[in-house]
Amino acid sequence: MNTEYRKKIAAEKATEEVRNGMVVGLGTGSTVYYALLKLGAMVRNGLNIVGIPTSDGTEKIAAEQNIPLSTLAVHPTIELTIDGADEVDAHLNLIKGGGAALVREKIIANASKRILIVVDESKVSHVLGTSFALPVEIVRFGWEATQREVNKVCEKSDLRGGIEDPLITDNGNYILDCHFDGIPEPKKVELQLNNIPGVVENGIFVDRADKVIIGTPSGIKYME
């Protein structure tokens, strides 16, 4: 069973919690992609839902699948969100933002009553920050000064895409990928980073996920 299959079974399992009439937060990434395909098939079979996408990319895929879309202005409360993660610890804390959608993902998470995280088993980690660099979205103005402050919190950081061709997020910002020798106190680091002028948001999600659905070689496992 390859990684894609593990992502697929986790994502499709999450769609089993989607009910008629729900407002559903639609995450971003290659794992959630399979949930979007499945939701599209369910909509074609008569499921009535409204999706709120976490990125322009997800909005496009969901539209192609004819999933009806809305906004937080019209639907301020989301019943269920299905999203991916880059690293997950045993307390269901997450690193997100590998797909550069962390700001909208955190806004959607904050508006969600229930959050399902879909991953393959390679994302499970003992301590956050040991297998994935933490994405931090920063505004472009004065970004070098912001990076200097961010580097006081982490070991070092890289401008995603590099100086010649930096990645621009859906919100028009840069991403710093921040390397840590582990993040044993994720809430503290989340707040420290967000307190730096120029930082828009970072990819630490603490106490947000209700259930992590993990695709493994032997099938689905759960953390909740």
Ligand code: 5RP
């Ligand atoms: C995007 C995210 C994604 O959910 C995360 O990067 C996981 O993506 P994938 O399923 O492709 O590994 O946080 O900002």
